[in-house]
Amino acid sequence: xxNRHGLxxxxxxxxxxxxxAYCPKLSRATCIVSEAEPREALTPWGKMxxxxxxxxxxxxxxxxxxxxxxxxxFHCREACDHRNEVxxxxxxxxxxxxxxxxxxxxxxxxxxxxxxxxxxxxxxAERLEQTPGVRSDARQALLLGCRYAKVFPDEARAAIxxxxxxxxxVRLLRGCCGAWQRAAGAAExxxxxxxxxxxxxxxxxxxxxxxxxxxxxxxxxxxxTLVELAARHPERFEPPSSRPEPVRYHDSCxxxxxxxxxxxxxxxxxxxxGSAPLELVTSRERARCSGAGGILPVSMPDIxxxxxxxxxxxxxxxxxxxxxxxxxxxxxxxxGAGVAAVDLIALLESRLGAHG
Ligand code: SF4
Numbered sequence: 001x002x003n004r005h006g007l008x009x010x011x012x013x014x015x016x017x018x019x020x021a022y023c024p025k026l027s028r029a030t031c032i033v034s035e036a037e038p039r040e041a042l043t044p045w046g047k048m049x050x051x052x053x054x055x056x057x058x059x060x061x062x063x064x065x066x067x068x069x070x071x072x073x074f075h076c077r078e079a080c081d082h083r084n085e086v087x088x089x090x091x092x093x094x095x096x097x098x099x100x101x102x103x104x105x106x107x108x109x110x111x112x113x114x115x116x117x118x119x120x121x122x123x124x125a126e127r128l129e130q131t132p133g134v135r136s137d138a139r140q141a142l143l144l145g146c147r148y149a150k151v152f153p154d155e156a157r158a159a160i161x162x163x164x165x166x167x168x169x170v171r172l173l174r175g176c177c178g179a180w181q182r183a184a185g186a187a188e189x190x191x192x193x194x195x196x197x198x199x200x201x202x203x204x205x206x207x208x209x210x211x212x213x214x215x216x217x218x219x220x221x222x223x224x225t226l227v228e229l230a231a232r233h234p235e236r237f238e239p240p241s242s243r244p245e246p247v248r249y250h251d252s253c254x255x256x257x258x259x260x261x262x263x264x265x266x267x268x269x270x271x272x273x274g275s276a277p278l279e280l281v282t283s284r285e286r287a288r289c290s291g292a293g294g295i296l297p298v299s300m301p302d303i304x305x306x307x308x309x310x311x312x313x314x315x316x317x318x319x320x321x322x323x324x325x326x327x328x329x330x331x332x333x334x335x336g337a338g339v340a341a342v343d344l345i346a347l348l349e350s351r352l353g354a355h356g
Contacts, residue, residue, distance in 0.1 A: 009092035020048030036306035072294035094185030133164030145211025147328035212255035231264035292329035
């Protein structure tokens with residue numbers, strides 16, 4: 001199905017678009033983007049209404065730009081009586097706009113680098129293949145996630161060690177889940193990346209995944225996140241011998257609202273630190289987004305930084321200290337904002353017991 005304005009994916013989102021367009025709530029209070037830049041057009045209502053109007057009267061660069069004002073955090077869905085899928089709808093809008101060559105210049109520049117970015121990811125995964133426990137003939141496969149492999153190799157190695165300790169040798173997948181391409185508006189490239197990854201995975205063996213954003217994107221392949229794997233073996237993690245400083249926990253959007261995993265990380269942190277983790281002002285379904293997802297740092301960098309600053313200020317006002325999170329994008333954004341952000345899996349790996 002298409003429509004006369006050349007927006008085939010949006011034409012299939014009539015239900016989601018009209019739910020927002022005819023809703024008086026705006027969902028303004030839920031959105032980190034319209035919080036950072038208080039414009040009605042940037043509320044979930046505004047972005048969805050703009051896309052709805054594009055299906056009626058055509059797209060233009062101004063309407064197109066609004067679709068990239070979303071971090072794919074799913075917060076507005078939690079506040080919506082219909083649980084309306086705003087983020088996937090805006091991703092479809094992005095794909096339609098890219099096809100019409102209406103992507104904002106920053107996004108277009110990113111997409112032009114797709115091949116080079118994918119090659120960098122493969123090279124980063126290859127460098128990690130020397131980690132003990134990685135075997136090319138292993139039945140189970142581990143996908144680290146591009147950003148972990150490229151930007152956080154220490155955390156990536158810790159994740160490999162944890163996976164090997166808890167469930168035996170792994171082979172590393174070199175492919176990409178396609179999440180960043182989908183968020184950029186390159187739906188075909190995202191689907192192609194997923195097909196290549198599925199072929200690399202093959203028929204047998206299970207798929208372990210470090211970055212929850214990748215696990216969310218690959219839900220059809222029934223992945224097991226390393227958080228879930230760790231939660232199956234709590235006895236493998238040692239309680240502290242002394243009383244360490246408590247840590248605060250940040251629900252990343254993909255692990256929390258995306259995959260619905262809220263309590264297992266808290267239980268694991270309680271085990272390895274000796275006390276329940278501290279909480280931010282809002283948590284679980286209402287957790288604050290770090291502004292790192294949905295390629296927001298590329299499409300709207302100032303808004304992304306402002307979102308990270310809000311989260312940072314909240315954490316510091318509560319006393320600061322270590323802030324544990326579980327996705328590479330949040331880790332990047334929070335460390336960039338000066339927070340002592342700690343990766344959940346790397347922390348757990350450091351507390352594996354002697355039999356680990
Ligand atoms: S998913 Fe998050 S960033 Fe996107 S519109 Fe909803 S609240 Fe805003």
